[in-house]
Amino acid sequence: MLNSYTSNTLQYDPGLCNNCGMCSIVCPHGVFAAGERVAQLEEGQVCMECGACQRNCPTSAIKVDSGVGCAAAMIRAALTGKKEATCGPAIGSSCCSEDRETASCCDTERG
Amino acid sequence: MSSHEVRRRSGFRVEYGPVRVIDLPEYLKNHRATPEMRRVRFSLPDRLVLIPVELIHVLLPMAIAGALVFFVLGILASAGTVAAILAGAVLFPIMLPWLPTPDFSVKGFILGGLVALPFILRMLLGGADGVWWSRALWALIFGLAMPPVTAYLALNFTGSTPFTSRSGVRREMFAYIPVMVLAFGTGIVLTIVVILVYGMGGV
Numbered sequence: 234m235l236n237s238y239t240s241n242t243l244q245y246d247p248g249l250c251n252n253c254g255m256c257s258i259v260c261p262h263g264v265f266a267a268g269e270r271v272a273q274l275e276e277g278q279v280c281m282e283c284g285a286c287q288r289n290c291p292t293s294a295i296k297v298d299s300g301v302g303c304a305a306a307m308i309r310a311a312l313t314g315k316k317e318a319t320c321g322p323a324i325g326s327s328c329c330s331e332d333r334e335t336a337s338c339c340d341t342e343r344g
Numbered sequence: 345m346s347s348h349e350v351r352r353r354s355g356f357r358v359e360y361g362p363v364r365v366i367d368l369p370e371y372l373k374n375h376r377a378t379p380e381m382r383r384v385r386f387s388l389p390d391r392l393v394l395i396p397v398e399l400i401h402v403l404l405p406m407a408i409a410g411a412l413v414f415f416v417l418g419i420l421a422s423a424g425t426v427a428a429i430l431a432g433a434v435l436f437p438i439m440l441p442w443l444p445t446p447d448f449s450v451k452g453f454i455l456g457g458l459v460a461l462p463f464i465l466r467m468l469l470g471g472a473d474g475v476w477w478s479r480a481l482w483a484l485i486f487g488l489a490m491p492p493v494t495a496y497l498a499l500n501f502t503g504s505t506p507f508t509s510r511s512g513v514r515r516e517m518f519a520y521i522p523v524m525v526l527a528f529g530t531g532i533v534l535t536i537v538v539i540l541v542y543g544m545g546g547v
Contacts, residue, residue, distance in 0.1 A: 238512035261384040300510035303503025
């Protein structure tokens with residue numbers, strides 16, 4: 234109730250993890266922590282779905298429907314019928330400027 | 345950035361450094377970023393620097409809406425319009441962590457309600473002109489129209505933060521935008537009714 238952020242699209246399969254430790258290094262919120270044999274999913278609820286862990290997981294043990302948690306961008310996408318903004322390069326659109334080749338999250342407009 | 349892809353394609357090894365520039369000297373000593381260096385924060389200074397950006401986004405709409413409401417309804421309604429917008433653009437980023445509930449829209453409704461309160465009390469208790477039910481109607485209009493404006497701007501602030509997920513923001517949008525539209529729309533309809541009954545100006 235009054236918390237829309239209790240669940241997200243993050244999925245982790247420990248069976249595929251090779252314990253390289255990259256997920257715990259790249260995550261800006263400490264969602265993953267280094268474990269003895271495999272990475273530990275510590276705080277899945279605080280995941281902001283940036284997709285850094287998925288991009289840096291060499292065994293595809295982590296899956297997340299990454300995107301920008303930006304209402305302004307989503308509303309704009311809904312109104313214009315354009316593709317919803319995502320994070321990272323080479324996806325096709327940045328969070329605020331869909332024409333860019335290299336995404337930069339919102340240096341010209343609100344993100 | 346995918347470190348294993350960079351390495352596979354170029355041979356270069358990617359290092360993930362600190363998030364904040366202030367940690368760079370420490371990081372460069374041994375090229376190791378501590379977990380604390382890698383964590384994003386959203387402290388008061390981080391939020392304060394965003395206020396000018398928020399202001400620039402709302403400045404023109406606020407000037408137009410404020411002027412329009414001033415000519416149609418008067419100074420108090422115009423002040424309410426400006427206050428609701430400024431609350432969303434300036435007060436909300438400052439007060440973000442202290443407003444209750446995790447949902448930005450609810451935080452915005454609460455802040456908008458607090459900002460609307462003086463206007464409501466002025467109508468109900470202050471020396472406003474008009475019969476009691478007219479003043480009660482205006483109090484209702486302030487209470488209905490101001491909070492959704494602040495809440496909408498608060499919802500739009502999600503993209504400026506480093507912690508809101510897309511699925512969470514989407515849930516917020518589906519849950520609260522209809523409430524915002526309903527409340528604001530009712531306020532506008534009531535305003536039109538008042539204008540039709542009493543004519544323009546006077547608030």
